[in-house]
Amino acid sequence: MLTDEDLAVWIAGLDDLFARVAGRFTRVEPRRRARAYVRGLLAPLAGKNGWTLAEAAGDATPDGMQRLLNAATWDTDGVRDDVRAYAMEHLGERDGVLVVDETGFLKKGTRSAGVQRQYSGTAGRIENCQLGVFLAYATSKGRTLIDRELYLPKSWTGDRERCRQACVPDEVEFATKTILAQHMLARALDAGVPAAWVTADEAYGKDYKFRIWLEARRISYVVAVARNQTIPATAGTSRADLLAAQAPEDAWKRRSCGDGAKGPRLFDWAVASLPVYEDTTPPGWARWLLVRRSLTPNSKGELELAYYLCCAPKGTTDDDLIRVAGARWAVEECFQTAKNEVGLDHYQVRRYDAWYRHITLAMLAHTYLAVTSAIAPKALAAASFQSRLARSSVSWHT
Numbered sequence: 001m002l003t004d005e006d007l008a009v010w011i012a013g014l015d016d017l018f019a020r021v022a023g024r025f026t027r028v029e030p031r032r033r034a035r036a037y038v039r040g041l042l043a044p045l046a047g048k049n050g051w052t053l054a055e056a057a058g059d060a061t062p063d064g065m066q067r068l069l070n071a072a073t074w075d076t077d078g079v080r081d082d083v084r085a086y087a088m089e090h091l092g093e094r095d096g097v098l099v100v101d102e103t104g105f106l107k108k109g110t111r112s113a114g115v116q117r118q119y120s121g122t123a124g125r126i127e128n129c130q131l132g133v134f135l136a137y138a139t140s141k142g143r144t145l146i147d148r149e150l151y152l153p154k155s156w157t158g159d160r161e162r163c164r165q166a167c168v169p170d171e172v173e174f175a176t177k178t179i180l181a182q183h184m185l186a187r188a189l190d191a192g193v194p195a196a197w198v199t200a201d202e203a204y205g206k207d208y209k210f211r212i213w214l215e216a217r218r219i220s221y222v223v224a225v226a227r228n229q230t231i232p233a234t235a236g237t238s239r240a241d242l243l244a245a246q247a248p249e250d251a252w253k254r255r256s257c258g259d260g261a262k263g264p265r266l267f268d269w270a271v272a273s274l275p276v277y278e279d280t281t282p283p284g285w286a287r288w289l290l291v292r293r294s295l296t297p298n299s300k301g302e303l304e305l306a307y308y309l310c311c312a313p314k315g316t317t318d319d320d321l322i323r324v325a326g327a328r329w330a331v332e333e334c335f336q337t338a339k340n341e342v343g344l345d346h347y348q349v350r351r352y353d354a355w356y357r358h359i360t361l362a363m364l365a366h367t368y369l370a371v372t373s374a375i376a377p378k379a380l381a382a383a384s385f386q387s388r389l390a391r392s393s394v395s396w397h398t
Helices: 003-023 028-042 048-058 063-070 076-091 160-164 176-188 209-214 238-246 317-329 329-342 352-375 378-382 386-390
Strands: 097-104 117-119 126-138 143-150 193-202 221-223 231-233 236-239 253-260 263-274 285-293 305-313
Touching: 003 028, 003 076, 003 352, 028 063, 028 352, 048 063, 048 221, 063 352, 076 126, 076 143, 076 352, 097 160, 097 317, 097 329, 117 238, 126 176, 126 329, 126 352, 143 176, 143 329, 143 352, 160 285, 176 193, 176 209, 193 317, 209 221, 209 305, 221 253, 221 317, 231 238, 231 263, 236 238, 238 285, 238 305, 253 317, 263 317, 285 317, 329 352
Parallel strands: 097 193, 193 221
Antiparallel strands: 097 126, 117 126, 126 143, 221 305, 231 236, 253 263, 263 285, 285 305
């Protein structure tokens, strides 16, 4: 049963987190406003926009909340760094996994920074939207979002006047989503985030420059690739699907790659050792092709396959690779909870800097929930935080 003492502990945790970021605000008013903003993001509100957040804070108009995002002086990237440090302190483990992925934010009109008709995995089709590239951190203790970048298509970076109208700094140039991912990974690694692995979907895994960059940073990876991905083999090159077709039946092992909503996520897996690239592969490291096979046929009567390129120190086990491949789902869970619980996609801003400010405060709220869930007693963690807050306002391995 939840007690007032339990509730006080949760609120004290939020106070401690805000004490950590207090120095990023030069004045009292925006600091208090930011705390109210985050409390609103954590509250059980149907929609978390300027009006509803203002009402939850007891304000008659949304002017204060809008000023926090659009005009107030505070160090947005500094808050991001503090959130990352907070996650490291409470969720950090040496074998943590850094997960790169993107999510779409559906928008109307053409004035929101970075908006255009483009493919959104969130919608599963081409839509008028913004795309944010995110970095998640996952360990056995929990998972959360620790960094973010707004993707600006060439239709934006090639029109500097349009950029200025959306307050995009003149020095911001076009960068691919893979380059944005590298920027975030570099910040995490330079900050000492305890992580042994990087994983990403095939939009990033197919980019050989991205894989080489990871090897240069001496960070192990398991990245998805397409079925037609060119793979080095002993006798030249082949395709991922053609190599998988050569796997003997005793190469397949049934393993769980982590628990899902319905229990262990079971698949059949096969791992093949690949030749190393002497000019890029770190000394003492090896390469593998990892293949995942579904247990039941699809509508066409076929067992679906997924493919991953892997690079890590020699001695890495098949189970290690499978675990990291499964960790990629952590970022999808983060997107779902951040959008549903703390309003990651509820913003109504057009400016480039305002997007970063809302997203950063939503990440702070999301990380607070992840950390609190990790350290709270089981009975307390099982209940809804929102209800509590409402009370207070080619050699196959065989």
